Structure formats: structure tokens, C-alpha cells
Amino acid sequence: MNDENEIRPGEVVIPWRASEDASIAFIGRIQTPWKTRAECPRQGQMDGPLCQISLDEIWREALTGISRCPRLEVIYWLHLSRRDLVLQCARQDKVPRGAFSLRSPLRPNPIGTSLVKLEAVHDCTLMVRGLDCIDGTPLLDIKPDRKALPSSAETSDERFLR
Ligand code: SAM
Numbered sequence: 001m002n003d004e005n006e007i008r009p010g011e012v013v014i015p016w017r018a019s020e021d022a023s024i025a026f027i028g029r030i031q032t033p034w035k036t037r038a039e040c041p042r043q044g045q046m047d048g049p050l051c052q053i054s055l056d057e058i059w060r061e062a063l064t065g066i067s068r069c070p071r072l073e074v075i076y077w078l079h080l081s082r083r084d085l086v087l088q089c090a091r092q093d094k095v096p097r098g099a100f101s102l103r104s105p106l107r108p109n110p111i112g113t114s115l116v117k118l119e120a121v122h123d124c125t126l127m128v129r130g131l132d133c134i135d136g137t138p139l140l141d142i143k144p145d146r147k148a149l150p151s152s153a154e155t156s157d158e159r160f161l162r
Contacts, residue, residue, distance in 0.1 A: 004037050005082055010096040012087035018108070026138035028055035028124070030076060034134050037080060043103070044114045044132040053126040053139060060124050067121045071145035074114050074131065077138040081110035112137075115145060
């Protein structure tokens with residue numbers, strides 16, 4: 001069986017433990033069709049399969065107005081990632097590259113972001129297309145796509161500009 005945490009020739013791991021200098025709270029979970037990392041696409045596609053974002057009930061009010069946002073930026077915690085790999089070799093790549101020059105899930109703070117198409121909203125559940133994470137991935141945040149925000153010349157609506 002393929003070990004998804006294997007170190008490949010040329011890769012470099014550093015002795016490092018994340019310090020607890022930020023308090024990140026998971027606000028929900030993401031349900032996708034993919035049960036393993038190997039099954040996930042490298043990057044989500046807007047015409048990809050329907051995925052479900054389930055927010056914890058306490059965040060219900062924070063979803064007010066979201067149905068007016070056709071595109072969302074979803075931010076999630078790639079919880080199965082190792083966090084100490086500074087030089088990495090993509091499977092097809094012989095030359096190691098630094099973690100910060102890649103969109104690899106293996107990074108000191110394994111934050112993933114995807115731009116998604118919002119298909120439906122039911123209570124605290126969003127149905128979206130465009131994700132690339134494994135089923136059960138913790139949710140960190142949701143923001144409207146910045147490209148869809150009105151410019152300050154077009155609106156003085158503070159709700160959009162905060
Ligand atoms: N779109 C995000 C980005 O660019 O920030 C993530 C891209 S990353 C290349 C996507 C890959 O992360 C998937 O193909 C899968 O191999 C891996 N992955 C998905 N969910 C994960 C999870 N919960 N923990 C660790 N790795 C995950």
C-alpha cells in the first residue's frame with residue numbers, strides 16, 4: 001500500500017513542533033466524495049462534483065446574505081498533512097522545491113483554499129462545486145470571492161467593505 005507520508009529522495013524534513021500561538025477554531029466540516037487523499041483532485045474545478053459544507057449550528061446567523069454570493073472562497077484545514085517538510089518532490093518531479101513555492105497540502109500551517117460555485121443553501125449547509133479535499137476535512141472560514149465584491153465607487157454599503 002502507498003504510504004501518503006513517505007519521504008521521497010531529495011525531500012527534507014526539519015525538526016519542528018508547531019507552537020500554539022494562534023487559536024484556530026474549526027467551524028464545521030466538509031463532505032466530499034473522496035475518502036482518501038489519492039482520490040482527491042489536485043485542485044478543485046467549478047464543474048466538479050457537488051460537495052457539502054456543514055457549518056456548526058452556532059454560525060447560522062453568519063450565513064445571512066450568503067445566497068447572494070455566487071462564488072465563495074472556502075478555507076479549510078488539511079488535517080492529514082505533515083507539517084515539517086520544507087523541501088518536497090512532486091511525484092513526477094525529480095527536483096525538490098520549497099513548500100512556499102508549491103500549493104502542496106504539506107506545509108507548516110496546512111491551510112487550503114478553493115474558489116467554489118455556490119449551488120444551494122439549506123439552513124447551515126451549503127452545496128458547492130470546486131473543492132479538492134477529503135471527506136471530513138475541517139472548515140476554517142468562508143468569504144465571498146473578492147472579484148465579485150463591488151468597488152467602493154459603486155457602493156457605500158459597509159456590509160461589503162468590512
Ligand atoms: N486547493 C487547495 C489550495 O490550493 O490551497 C488545496 C490544494 S492541495 C494540492 C489538494 C490535495 O490535498 C488533494 O489532492 C489531496 O491530495 C490533499 N488533501 C485533501 N484533503 C486533505 C486533508 N484533509 N488533509 C491532508 N491532505 C489533503
